[in-house]
Each structure stands twice: as C-alpha cells, then as structure tokens.
Amino acid sequence: MRKSGSERNGARGGRSGARQGFRSREDKPARKASSPKSSSAKLGGLKSAAGKTRTASALREKPAARPKQARPAAEAPRQPTRAQAKAAAQEVLATGVQTLVVESDEADMRVDRFLVARFPQLAFTHIQRIVRKGELRIDGKRAQPNDRLVPGQKVRVPPLKLDQQRPVSRNAAKDQDDRDFLKSITLYEDKDVLIINKPMGLAVQGGSGTKRHVDGLLEALKDDDGQKPRLVHRLDKDTAGCLVIAKTRFAASTMAKSFRSRTTRKIYWALVAGVPRVRQGRVSTYLAKEADEGDSRMRVARHGDEGASHALTYYAVVDTAAQKLAWLSLKPVTGRTHQLRAHTAHIGHPIVGDPKYFDIENWELPGGIQNKLHLLARRIVIAHPRTGKPIDVTAPLPPHMQQSFNLLGLDTSRYDPIVEAPEE
DSSP states (O other): OHHHHHHHHHHHHHHHHHHHOOOBTTOGGGGGTTOGGGHHHHHHHHHHTTTSOBOHHHHHHGGGGHHHHHHHHHSSOOOOOHHHHHHHHHHHHTTSOEEEEOOGGGTTOBHHHHHHHHOTTSOHHHHHHHHHTTOOEETTEEOOTTOBOOTTOEEEEOOOOGGGSOOOOOOHHHHHHHHHHHHHTEEEEOSSEEEEEEOTTOBSSOBTTBOOBHHHHGGGGOOTTSOOOEEOSOOOTTOEEEEEEESSHHHHHHHHHHHHTTOSEEEEEEEEESOOSSSEEEEEEEEEEOSOTTSOOEEEEOTTSTTOEEEEEEEEEEEEETTTEEEEEEEESSOOTTHHHHHHHHTTOOBTTOTTTOOOTTOOOOTTOOSSOOEEEEEEEEEOTTTOOEEEEEOOOOHHHHHHHHHHTOOTTSOOGGGGOOOO
C-alpha cells in the first residue's frame, strides 16, 4: 500500500514536483508535500537519495525541470545589434539582390553615401561603379550618384562583389595610432561633431593609389554598433584646414542640410600670384569638368553646357607683398569641385603652388617659398546639429604657408574684410 500511495503522490505532484525536485520511492515525507515548511527538506532529500532508483513517474517528470535552467535566457529576447544585422545583410548581398528601406536618420543622404554608411567595408569606387552602370534603383528608377534619399524609399542593391571589399580585420596598434593622430589634429569635438585640421597632402577619401586618407582613419573610431563617423563635406588633398565630420547619423543628416542650404560660413586663405585691381569683388561663373576624366580639372563653362553648375565666390585682398603676391580671403557661396582654384585662375591670379590651375608663363617663385598649394580652409561656422548654436572653428596656417607668411612679412592678425561679405 505504501508503494502505490507514493506513486499516486508522485503522479499527483505533477509540475510542483518538477519545481521542487524529484522524490525517490524511499522518500517518506512525500505526504507532506503540500506543507510549505517541507520544501527545504525535499531538496535535502535529493542528496540522501542520490544513486537510488527513481520511480517511473519521477523519471517522466525529469524533462520538465529543464525550463528552470533556461528561463533567464528566455525572459528578454535580445535584438541583433546593427553590426550583426549588417553582417547578415552582407551575406545576402553576396549572393543576390536585396531591397533596403531608407530610415528616418538617413534622410537627405546622397545615395552613394547611403551605401557607404550601410556597407563601410566596400570600396567607394565599387559603389560608384554600380551606380554608374545603372544597377542601383530607387523606387524602381535608375539612381544617380547625387540623388538624395527620403525616408521610406526602397533602394534596390545588386549582388555586391565582397571580394573587392576593404579589409575588415583591424590591427589594434594601428587603430590606436590612428586615434592618436586624429586627436593630435582635432580642433573641436563633442558627442556629435568632430572638426579636424586636415594636413596638406592627406586625402579625404580613398582612390586609385591612395592608401592613407581621412575616411580610412575614421575606421578606428567605430562605436559598439560598428558605426564610424561620417564625412560631411570634402577638401582637396592639397588643401589644409577645417574639415567637418559627423559622429552620428543624426548629425550627418542635419549638418549636410546646413551645407546644402548655404547657412554654413566658410572662409579660406590663399596666396596668389599678382594683385587683383579690384580689392574686393565676386566671381560668378559656371564650372564643368574637362572632357578628359583621367585628370579631374574644372573649366569655366557657359550656362547650359553639359554638366555645368553655377559657382559663386566672394574675395578680398587682405595684404600684398611687393605687388608680386597677394594674400586673399575667399568665401565660397557654392561648393563646386576646385571652385576657389578655378576662380582665382579665372581672374588671372592663380594660387601659388597649384599644379592644375597655375598657368602664368615664366613666373618664378620668390626665394624661400615652397612650390606647394597655398590654400587653407581657415575658418568654418556651422550650427550645432542638436542645439542650433554656432560652432566657430579656426585652423592655423600649415607649415609651408607659415614659412611663406614669415618671409613676406604678412601678419595673420590683420583684419579680414571678407568676414562681413554677403552670403548671396
């Protein structure tokens, strides 16, 4: 009778038995299972009954105990991080076509920059190639590189050749070196914005034969989600000075609007050949790329010419040196490729050391002045993406320009008349 009663109690224990532990057939306090005080005794009974044969009912209940151990992991399913989601998307893209939906924080991004942000391990030249070939579609229509995106749009991406991707593996020592270098040239930084003093000779983005560039250095600043800071605008490789970088998608979108709406104030300094007759003026032309794309160079074009865009620059003479050289302050209203270099050459006063646009025959550099591009992105004023308050940053002269200013006796503390120039 005792045996059958034990089996009945074991069967009746059901899930409560699974919660409190298994009982052997020799476990005499079985009838007191309903008593709260007996729970600890039952747990102790497991140790005393170790190695003895369990009843069939207890063995059947054994699988029910497993959820107790797995319960903590099942309480809150974790969402994949952006890095994990991106890695999963890349596996799909390597084998077939995928459609990406533009998120709200990607609004107004150029489509090529959108792909750079989504797939930072791919070479930018590869992304440009698929856009140029018409393989990229926005809501079913062929995309252009400068198309701006709207939240909710669908971007059809063709299979990407991941064997052309940039190396994903990073060297910890190299990353630390890159972070230290970026810190050494930082002019301003907070959680949204980074403004650096880009040295002359450092490219902003990669290209043919370019291994070291700002965009590559930013890989060392990736966050936990694999997101790296984004370039908001660009400078020529040989132009030194203020370069604005967004550390978040929100900042990138907001500051890109500031550049497009021309509310960002940019002031450049240049040393040019000769002295303009008009001490303060404006240069308004149309610029288009030369037919030969092998060496990107802009030419002054006519309105209506293929690829021609309007370009407007204000300038002022700050100081001169023996009527042979002039220190100009320049304010570009538009932001065309090589705009300042093409405009100064257009008015007959090309920038000293410019290998593309300096075309004065038999002109010799004064002794001691280096044959390097004398152009500096001196100052930038841009609204903070969150507070709206102006960020006002000034870059020092690069070493070769400082040397030239010293030789010519030019004083950088002089009043800059271009500061009050109109925006339009």
